Amino acid sequence: MTGIILSGGKNTxxxxxxxxxxxxxxxxxxxxxxxxFRSIFEEVILVTNSPLDxxxxxxxxxxxxxxxxxxLGGIYTGLFxxxxxxxxxxxxxxxxxxxxxxxxxxxxxxxxxxxxxETISGLQPLHAVYxxxxxxxxxxxxxxxxxxVTGIYEKFRVTKISEDIIRSFxxxxxxxxxxxxxxxxxxxx
Numbered sequence: 001m002t003g004i005i006l007s008g009g010k011n012t013x014x015x016x017x018x019x020x021x022x023x024x025x026x027x028x029x030x031x032x033x034x035x036x037f038r039s040i041f042e043e044v045i046l047v048t049n050s051p052l053d054x055x056x057x058x059x060x061x062x063x064x065x066x067x068x069x070x071x072l073g074g075i076y077t078g079l080f081x082x083x084x085x086x087x088x089x090x091x092x093x094x095x096x097x098x099x100x101x102x103x104x105x106x107x108x109x110x111x112x113x114x115x116x117x118e119t120i121s122g123l124q125p126l127h128a129v130y131x132x133x134x135x136x137x138x139x140x141x142x143x144x145x146x147x148x149v150t151g152i153y154e155k156f157r158v159t160k161i162s163e164d165i166i167r168s169f170x171x172x173x174x175x176x177x178x179x180x181x182x183x184x185x186x187x188x189x
Contacts, residue, residue, distance in 0.1 A: 001106050003041035004078030005033055006071060006126065007048045007092035008064060018053065019093040019179050029179065030092050034059055040102055043083050046092075047074040071126060072147045076138045079130060091126045093179045101169040105129055105161070113156035117176070119163050124176050125149040131156070 007020045007030060020030035030046075034057050037044045044059040051061045065077045075089055086109055088102060109115040109129040116128040126149070137152050166173055 001041060001109070001129070002043040002045060002078075002082035002084040002087040003037035004075070004082065004087045004089045005030075005037060005044065005046045005059070005092050006074040006078070006089065007046055007054070008071075008074050018050075020048075021053075022093075022179060024095045029095055030054065030057065032095060033090070033092050033097065036097055036099060036102075040099060040106075041088070045078050045081055045087075047077050066142055069142050070147050072138060072149050072151075073142060075130060075149065076135065076142060079132055079135050079138070082132065084132075086129055086131050088129050089126065091178055094127065094175070094177065095179065096170075096174040096177055097127075098170050098175040101166070101175060104165075104169065108159070108161070111157070112159040114153060114158045116153075116158065116160055117166050118160040119166065119173060119176065121176075123150055123153075123160070126178075127176055 021028050024032065034044065046054055046057060046059045046061050047064065048054055048061065049063055049067065051063055054061050062077055062081045064073050065080060066073050078089060079087055088105060090097060105115055113131040113133050114128060117124040134152055134156060137155050141151050
């Protein structure tokens with residue numbers, strides 16, 4: 001399985017500051033995520049539209065094939081370049097990713113096109129496993145400018161991971177927390 005890190009957001013709520021370079025306990029979010037992914041996956045792909053900002057990372061860096069299509073465009077690009085038939089996708093602004101839970105997802109993704117955690121807040125599409133079989137449908141939705149990630153779910157075998165299972169790995173479900181604003185930064189530190 002390939003690990004895909006999405007780092008292409010506009011960062012508007014952070015005043016344009018790249019969230020990947022925010023620090024938690026003196027470590028940049030991107031460094032934290034790359035370190036975790038490299039401990040799990042043989043192939044790690046970072047999808048970004050500013051590749052020169054990430055030249056210090058020991059991962060494969062790719063840019064969006066179809067520009068300006070948000071997270072769905074990033075997923076498409078990552079799946080396109082991935083050597084594996086399945087990929088775990090996460091956003092770079094998630095400081096509390098849980099290695100054991102990701103490994104659980106890898107083991108349980110075998111018979112699914114999409115494996116996604118489901119909490120009381122809904123599905124977590126930026127912390128999910130996607131099959132390369134999704135590529136054509138993702139491309140079709142991008143061409144139609146229908147950019148909601150979960151828009152592809154209706155066409156595929158989707159396995160949802162229940163909140164009970166999620167909480168057995170992370171009782172507070174902090175693994176899905178993402179940094180979107182200065183207030184989130186305060187909560188993070």
